[in-house]
Amino acid sequence: MTIISAEIEKVKTQFTKDSFRQGDTVLDYLLFSPEIKNGTTYPLVLYLYETDKQDGIPGSGADCSGYAFALEAWQKKHPCYVLALEVNEKMLHPDDAYIGVLAAALMQFPMQQKLAVNPNRIYITGTSMGATMTWRLISDYATIFAAAMPVCGAGDPFAIQKAFCMPVWAFHAEDDPVIPAHDYLTEPFENLAGTGRLINALRCAGNQNVHYTEYPAGWMKQSGLPVHAAGAAAYGDDRAKEWLFAQDKSQRYEIRQIVPGFYWIEDYNWDSIYLIEGQDKALVVDTGLADNDFVGMIKSLTRLPIEVAITHNHGDHMLHLDKFDHYYMSEKDVRMFEEPEMKAMYGGRDYSGCRLIPIKDQDIIDLGGGYEVEVFDLGGHTPGSVSFLD
Numbered sequence: 001m002t003i004i005s006a007e008i009e010k011v012k013t014q015f016t017k018d019s020f021r022q023g024d025t026v027l028d029y030l031l032f033s034p035e036i037k038n039g040t041t042y043p044l045v046l047y048l049y050e051t052d053k054q055d056g057i058p059g060s061g062a063d064c065s066g067y068a069f070a071l072e073a074w075q076k077k078h079p080c081y082v083l084a085l086e087v088n089e090k091m092l093h094p095d096d097a098y099i100g101v102l103a104a105a106l107m108q109f110p111m112q113q114k115l116a117v118n119p120n121r122i123y124i125t126g127t128s129m130g131a132t133m134t135w136r137l138i139s140d141y142a143t144i145f146a147a148a149m150p151v152c153g154a155g156d157p158f159a160i161q162k163a164f165c166m167p168v169w170a171f172h173a174e175d176d177p178v179i180p181a182h183d184y185l186t187e188p189f190e191n192l193a194g195t196g197r198l199i200n201a202l203r204c205a206g207n208q209n210v211h212y213t214e215y216p217a218g219w220m221k222q223s224g225l226p227v228h229a230a231g232a233a234a235y236g237d238d239r240a241k242e243w244l245f246a247q248d249k250s251q252r253y254e255i256r257q258i259v260p261g262f263y264w265i266e267d268y269n270w271d272s273i274y275l276i277e278g279q280d281k282a283l284v285v286d287t288g289l290a291d292n293d294f295v296g297m298i299k300s301l302t303r304l305p306i307e308v309a310i311t312h313n314h315g316d317h318m319l320h321l322d323k324f325d326h327y328y329m330s331e332k333d334v335r336m337f338e339e340p341e342m343k344a345m346y347g348g349r350d351y352s353g354c355r356l357i358p359i360k361d362q363d364i365i366d367l368g369g370g371y372e373v374e375v376f377d378l379g380g381h382t383p384g385s386v387s388f389l390d
Contacts (some may be wrong), residue, residue: 005323011070015084020105025097027085027105032070034079038117043080043121043146043245045069046106048087048130053312066125066234078245081117083109087130092189099133103141119270120249125149127231128179131170135198138163143270148249149240152178152230154192161205165254167247168202168210170195171234178228209247213240251292255301261371262390263301271316276390278367281305285388287320295322309365309373312385313337315345326355327363330377330384359386 013031034042047066052197068074070082072326091098110117126134131153138148139159147167149186172181172195179185182196199212213234220227220262234240249268256264261277267290274285275298282324287294298306308324311317313333321327336342359365374389 001050007071008065011067011072014070015082020101020109021363022101022104023097023262027098027101030084031212032067032082032084033115034075034081040202041076041116041118043123044110044115044117045080045082046122046124046125046145047082047084048124048133049084050087050127050129065231066127066130068235074241080113080245084097087126087133089129092129092132092136096209099136099140101185103137106141106144121146121245121247122249123147123149123244123247125151125244127151127234128153128228131195132179132192134366135160138166138168141324142166143268145226145268146249146252147244149234149244150195151234152179152228154185154189155193156191157193157197157201159179160201162200162272163202164205164207165252166202166207166209167252168199168207169240170199170244171213171215171230171237171240172196173215173217173220173227173230174232175220176228186253211240211243213237253290255297265297274388275301276292276367276373277302277304278371279369281307281367283365283367283373284308286311286317287323289316289319291319295323307365309359309388311387312382313342315342319346319349320352321351322349325356326357328359328375330360330386331356331358332379332384333382334384336382343374361386 015032017028017030020027020029047069049066067082069080088094102248106122110119118144122145124137125148130157131150133152134148134162135153135155137163138145139156142163142165145166149169151171152173174181179194184190184193195212196214199210202210215230215233221228223233225232252268254266258264265272265273265275267288269289271288272286273288276283282302284298284306287308307328308321309328310321313329313336314320325326337351359375361375362373365373365375367373376387378385378387
């Protein structure tokens with residue numbers, strides 16, 4: 001299904017116009033707001049579209065079909081904000097302030113404008129140069145977005161590997177004459193390559209949630225569309241849009257293997273978690289705040305029996321403590337379980353069935369085979385804050 005231009009032009013009248021301002025940089029934008037219910041938060045779709053060109057590509061068919069997220073039929077199923085910004089070639093220059101200003105605006109904008117945005121469901125999409133900006137933003141600021149849907153754009157295949165945990169569904173026409181699907185561009189963007197190479201780079205970086213729809217050569221013309229107008233088909237793909245809106249940043253972990261047997265893990269709240277493997281067992285240091293299948297994620301990384309050690313008694317470091325039989329923590333922090341503020345951080349979870357193994361300065365946690373973790377008493381942040389030395 002393709003998006004009908006008349007529908008797009010009608011819904012565009014429902015957007016309000018305003019600007020971001022930071023220093024000398026001003027970014028004009030259009031904003032569509034859903035029908036708001038008190039106490040409810042909504043996804044936000046950042047839609048980046050290219051400045052209209054005199055190249056035979058109709059704006060409503062090629063560039064503006066990302067407004068489909070504001071159409072009545074979609075809003076009935078998935079009410080959301082749509083934030084639309086126009087992109088030009090200058091904004092893609094590495095020295096331009098646009099990228100940093102836009103990233104800062106996205107983090108501050110919902111609160112400043114008092115919008116009921118769910119910060120874990122901010123999606124980014126764009127066509128052509130807007131898709132190229134999409135690839136750039138998820139390369140540099142992947143932690144802002146829940147998922148990305150770039151259409152017929154280009155990016156840096158090396159930089160995009162930083163988005164190894166970013167869910168992506170990309171689109172491109174195989175015979176696109178403006179931005180090649182599988183080759184590098186020419187000056188001034190010779191370091192940028194088409195979607196096919198970017199998808200390969202993400203998969204090689206270990207990204208397991210990557211999808212790619214490539215329209216075969218001749219398909220766009222047979223469908224009555226300009227070859228570079230893949231957005232008209234992509235935004236009419238309900239399967240892809242439903243996938244996009246199923247992504248939730250709070251369910252995502254970023255996992256890096258520092259050396260074999262040592263993993264650094266971050267949840268959506270930027271809480272650091274560590275997994276250390278010995279010969280006989282593995283030690284998890286802190287459990288983070290993401291309310292999902294934490295134990296399943298850890299078991300996907302190690303087959304060893306799992307124990308958990310807590311650096312300090314705060315909910316963002318130990319939400320999943322109730323999933324374990326026992327845990328290591330300083331006795332100095334035990335009394336914090338009864339503090340009302342701490343109970344609120346734990347979300348009402350009951351940790352009474354989990355046995356405390358008290359630790360103190362210079363204690364050793366033996367993981368077997370000569371792998372030992374030493375405890376250092378720090379104090380300060382909480383009375384019993386500790387650090388662990390592998």
